[in-house]
Amino acid sequence: MMTSDDLIELILPYNPKTNEKLIRGAYDFGRAMHEGQTRHSGEPYFSHPVAVAAILTEQQLDDATIVTALLHDTIEDTKASYKDLATRFGDEVAMLVDGVTKLTNLQLNSSETKQAENFRKLFMAMSKDLRVILVKLADRLHNMRTIKAMRPEKQHQKSRETMDIYAPLAGRMGMQWMREELEDLAFRVLNPDGRASIIRRFINLQREAGDVIPRITGDMRVELEKAGVEAEVFGRAKKPYSIWRKMQEKEQSFSRLSDIYGFRIITGTEEDCYRALGAIHQRWRAVPGRFKDYISQPKSNGYRSIHTTVSGRDGKRVEVQIRTRQMHDVAETGVAAHWSYRDGVRSQNPFAVDPAKWIATLTEQFDAEEDHEDFLEAVKLEMYSDQVFCFTPKGEVVKLPRGATPIDFAFAIHTRIGTACVGAKVDGMRVPLWTRLKNGQSVTIITAEGQMPQATWLDIATTGKAKAAIRRALREADRARFVKLGQELARSAFEHVGRKATDKALRTAARNMRLDSAEDLLARLGSAEISGRDVVQAVYPDLAPKTSGNVDSRRAVIGLQPGQSFERAHCCEPLPGERIVGITFRGKGVVVHAIDCDRLGQYEEQPERWVDLHWHDGTHPAVYGATLDITIGNDAGVLGRICTLIGETKANISDLQFLDRKPDFYRLLVYVELRDVSHLHSLMLTLEAEADVAAVSRYRNMARAEDAVEA
Template sequence: MIKVDDLIQLVRNYNPKTNQQLIRDAYDYGKAMHEGQLRHSGEPYFSHPIAVAAILAEQKLDDATIVTALLHDTIEDTRSTYTEVAEQFGREIAELVDGVTKLTNLQLSSSETKQAENFRKLFMAMSKDMRVILVKLADRLHNMRTIKSMRVDKQAQKARETMDIYAPLAGRMGMQWMREELEDLAFLVLNPEGRTSIMRRFITLQKESGDVIHKITNDIRFELGKQDIEAEVFGRAKKPYSIWRKMEEKGQGFSRLSDIYGFRVITGSEVDCYRVLGAIHQRWRAVPGRFKDYISQPKSNGYRSIHTTVSGRDGKRVEVQIRTVQMHEVAETGVAAHWSYRDGVQVENPFAVDPAKWISGLTERFEAAEDHGEFLEHVKLEMYSDQVFCFTPKGDVVKLPRGATPLDFAYAIHTRIGDSCVGAKVDGIRVPLWTRVKNGQSVEIITAEGQRPQATWLDIVATGKAKAAVRRSLREEDRDRFVRLGRELSRVAFEHIGRKATDKALTTAARQLGLADAEELLARMGSAEITARDVLETLYPELATIEGEEIDQSRAVVGLSGDQTFRRAPCCQPVPGERIVGITYRGQGVVVHAIDCPVLSDLEDQSDRWVDLHWHSGRHPAVHTVTTDITIRNDAGVLGRICTLIGEQKANISDLHFAERKPDFYRLLIDVDLRDAEHLHTVMNALEAESDVASLERVRDVDRKP
């Protein structure tokens, strides 16, 4: 475990003016809070926050970020609270720690609807302070470096989440080194045989051809010396996962893969960058289509560099990246360069992008998303795709993701241009609409009145904006037909499970799926964008089987001292999954309240009685009673169907009381035993979809105080 003096020295190396006492206090506080906690490896848990802080210190980040790393798990996993952190370390650091805590609770690899909502929360957190994401990425990197101590199933889950979400996010933020390491660590878990195979072939290649990197590096230095160009030259073999991905994309074996070596030339000025390019192209033959000038057309995250691929020594293809020292700093740390320090002063790097502008540009493209699927499409295109730059006939630049077509280009200009597109010219030559555009090409769109988007266009376009526009046009054109078809599909699907596709059921499903109304739901079903199974599972989800043993109810709540007992407050009836707080009562132990319980307002001035609590993560038994107030139609068999419906959701009715009996309706108070908040949502959702249910609400009675 890194000692506090060693950590402080790491920070002092780039920031001699660092607040040493602040870091020392955070170190001591975090160590005390995590006292007695162990990692899966058996090491003291606090070794993890220290390692995260060291990773961020290597990026030369500010004191607030380093301190946040030391404290990032305290609110989540210890008795520490936001208020306590704010009092000791200031509101800025408390906000950062709280932000990391909220990110930790996001399930980014869950179902599409929940994943889209959590991605929205992720970008919201980024918009408030991007240092939250920097700490979270460093947290994930250290967890991946030490993943072997976790259960095998957990390793696979974390590795897949890293490969799908965190590695692309690091790349999108310009932190390419972190992206490559995260990908390679995840690759080691997900496909160890594939990675071992790549490494063996590397060793064989080195034996056959010698130290190629050293030879080519010397060749480049020799050519630069002839031109009197001062520059640093570095060479490296690409990461195993990067090579594996190229093999998969190109369908080639290792022996046929050429550009497995990469070289960087770091110069003193932008002018020298182009002089280096000229020297390299004079000495070696450039590979057509492999030249990119990100100096004249920077990426949105501030990345600037010249990329070229040449046929080097013995005909081997090598990629060369050429950039200045300042450009290299941004290339290494990406958006994080905004907070970098040197000699105690925040670095004024002219190429470092303003994080506020960067995240604003990133999120504004998501705001127009109509539904969860479209939003996720925007996110994945933005995070996972490289970009190409094309020109209009007037010379304006249009930025598109790699793999985009002239149709994407047309929709990027204006939806009207895309809808009426009948053809395109690329560099003056007529091309099919499915042609993939390349960097630097000039694209001219040919339009005609009366033209409408075709269904086949969905297979041609690559951008979320274009796909959404095409779908919208197709829906409007065929809406009546799709609604009729959707109504028939829903009727058959509901009858198959013994229910009716009532307007109320369809409206409830539409609301849960984030759609405007039942007609929109039917149109989506008719156009095959939403399946009947999606609708049924939204209304009547079978409770998923959760692996592992049920949590012992005596330890369902985390944050109590060894001799404290607890019980749920009868006024708000909190259930696992909801935010909670404990209140001590003389002779009654700790009473657990929901964080929004009205009773708490009467106890604000008695802070000594408050206990910071949270539910134990895992599978809880269905023993948490919640009272529901439900009004149903007074008709034969209705009450029986309601009780059966609750049972079908694997919930038990522990008590039932008639509050009102009228000729037309009954109002009942039903106590239902539930597992957690998701279980409650499932039961309420199923009941609301029933046409015989007039109203339904959860009872929270302040008169039932502890």
């Protein structure tokens, strides 16, 4: 185990002014507190905090962070208290150790809902002091390096947690080296055969072609010398997991994967970066679409570098990163560069990002997300994202994750712009909203008053901010629609028992049903969560219509004369549960219309033909036809899934008719047989929730005139 002197020897080269007494004091206190404790491997437990501290010295971090690493398990695993640490080492260290302890207790591998809440707590901890996360990441890295001592099921759990949470978090913070090592260590546990296969193929490749890295770095140095650029050149093969992920994403075999080597050029000045780029492109052919300039457009975590991919020796693609020494320091340590030391003083790296501002931008967009699952999705989207940079018409830069669309761009500018978006222009050309944006494009958002987000936008948007705003708008729009429908249903239900659905009656019903307000009651009534009978019974239990069991479809209507027959009007297709009226015809009996049917206007001058009708209460059979106007995406299997959904709601499809066929969508009429209007509402809600359904509405064909027979 490393001694306190060994640890101080690691700190002195970058911080000669380190407080050696503080470091030794923390070392001795931590060792005493953990005395007698051992790790799974049998080693003294204190060897772990010491190793975590050593990892943090590689990032040249301050004394407080190193001391926190030495003490990070004392509050949780020993008799030491927060007060003890504050008294001995100061409030700053005590607060950091307490923060790490709370993170350790989050149990981030739990259920989705719990995990989302834990992410919120994690971001809160980060917002207080980012060094808490730096210690926790170093803690996880050492645990992964020594994971073989754990039980197999524990290894798998920790590796999955590392792959899902800690590795992408390290990458998001700019600590790419740590992300790659965490991923590879987790990959070794989660898919040992896959990792071994990649390594074997690497060995075979080197046996066949030799070690190409020294040859290519030598060629690059020659070209840079010719151009008069002083620079260091390094090359390496990419990590096994990075190669595996590329194989999965591109669906390519190892033999077809080209850019498995990466090279880094470190220059003295920013000007030399661009001169080096010119020398590389002059010597080797650049691969189109694989150039990114993060110097002129830095990432939010301060990362700056030029990325390009070129065809090197034998046509093999290699990735080249070009940056200055200061940019490289930030690229290696990311947000941690803010606390790094050099020659005993805090490093004044102009490219180091302010941690407070960085964490504010990361957490701001998640604050408004109420749903746990939506929040978790938004977090993971942002954690794994790479960036593209687009411009507004005024030349302002908008940063978006790779794969972003004009909808993401619109919401990134302002929620109001995103909500009112009806179209977009990219570089002056009108494009569909699902277009994937590329670096350097100029985007103009076209808006219109009254426009509201569509449910299909959730499949188009990629950013957490856009998805959260769309869901919020859809919830508000659905609620307003359900409240309006609930008002009509309540009015009809109360009129059926000779009462009025007054505000007071609705408030009373809501209170008796333990709902927050009358509006909440109406929203639930409109969305078919409760029935009109339930609402009436909550206010007038003695007047509420009693359920009378199954209803014979031949006698489903009340109000007919003995022996008088009826049929439903083809124009409005009334369903049980809707207010109805009958019109008499010679030889046809009574034709039943919905009370709001436009065709009824033809009979205003003939009141003698009108018959007051209403539907029987009880359970009706699913034999009443209704027509739905549905627009769906033109993709394989979509129509089959829609038909399956309709069947799952116990509705029967009697016919289909296509109205419009486009390359990207179909519009069709679906004739279904239903029980009642609640069955219809339930079916429409199910279809609206389906991602491949762009629009669904009830279709009423007023042009159909089979019942327009003269009396």
